[in-house]
Amino acid sequence: MKVGTVAGTVISTINIPLLDEHRLLLCDLQDVDGNASGYTIAVDVVDAGVGDTVLILDEGSSARQILGLDHGAIRAVVVGIVDELVVDGHSRPLT
């Protein structure tokens, strides 16, 4: 999993069926020091909002398990909202 920040939402009406009733969040990913390191579009299952620091899972079989699917083109899922990040013993401010 990765830590990221919800940067925005992706609105889409034409998509593969499995994505139909899911909210898509564009999330900036960050490394352990909090520097930006790419982004991903993830399915939201925890009602995260823009600005939230979140935990993002990016692996197919776990994603399908979370969505209760046997098959499906799904990998990235926002699985948690981060309250606190402690790195090297210090609580790091959430961006």
Place this chain on the structure above:
Amino acid sequence: MHLGRVMGSVVATERVPGLDGVRFLIVQPLDRASRPEGDTLVAADGVSMAGPGELVYFVASREAAEALPERFVPVDHAIVGIVDDVHVRPLHDEEE
């Protein structure tokens, strides 16, 4: 999944079994602000409605094989949706 811009299409009649009926589109991957980033790639069209110039989003690796109606087709990238709108706040250190 990542953002992409459809740049064109690829016609290839000679292809491995399992790819029949799959529509191939040339996609330019985009960064978080929809600016071109990285090399173009050829993706299977999982929504079979994406046209040139359209903003789409695509999935890579094994999940791409699951994106088409006919499951487990040998593709490594697949378009899974067309973007109607994307709102992204600027990165803190990026003037936008």
